[in-house]
Amino acid sequence: MSAPPTATGRARISVRTLRTDRWWLPPLVTFLGLLAFVVYGLIRTFMNQWYWVPEYHYLAPFYSPCLSTACVPGSSHWGQPAPDLGPFVPPPIFVLPFVLGFRLTCYYYRKAYYRSFWASPPACAVTEPHRRYTGETRFPLIMQNVHRYFFYAALIVAAVLTYDTVIAFRGADGGFGIGLGTLLMVVNAVLLWSYTLSCHSCRHLIGGRLTHFSKHPVRYWFWTKVTWLNGKHMVLAWSSLVSVALVDLYVLLVASGAFPDPRLLN
């Protein structure tokens, strides 16, 4: 592979990189992982069925909150303020921009897709294929700075999914019950809260922007906890992404009758 033009005064190296390890593997795995989620998300969004199990009150996370008059009976826990706009505008469309916006502007995901989708850079010490680089100084990438507002929206969505989890403790007779689906929803809610609270904007807002920690002992305490969680942000980003898709798939299988929900209680 021939080297791009070198800047004046820099050593002339005729290859793109001198790295001999498999530096292309992490961006490739990231690319395939994110692509798989996007494809699943698109199919699921436009599937527009099998997202509610009335017997056990399981609501698929992709359809929560279900705000449209097109939602199946029982699945709208927060009313139906949005109209039914036909099969090309399914119910998830009303919440998707906030959920997607949160992940798209996330500092970790930015690193992930800048590397794996845009090769900027594909890996450390590997030359980029681009001739110009303006970072996040121009439109549209300057809009990444609105991440904190998506964080506020994500707090609401996490609370909504927590409510979905609480009402999923329901048995076939209408009383208290626990099934495998309930447990999966609990794990998903914990991972979603952990991911949301480990956000870099959360760390900034909770105490990162303070100058004198000694004057704010409570915020300092919270900041130390969020900082600890923030150190696991990449792992939480992936595990919560996988858990959302898996719980959604699980509800799809139960709602469609392909898989009976194993019951632990009632």
Ligand code: FES
């Ligand atoms: S930085 Fe990743 S969610 Fe905020």
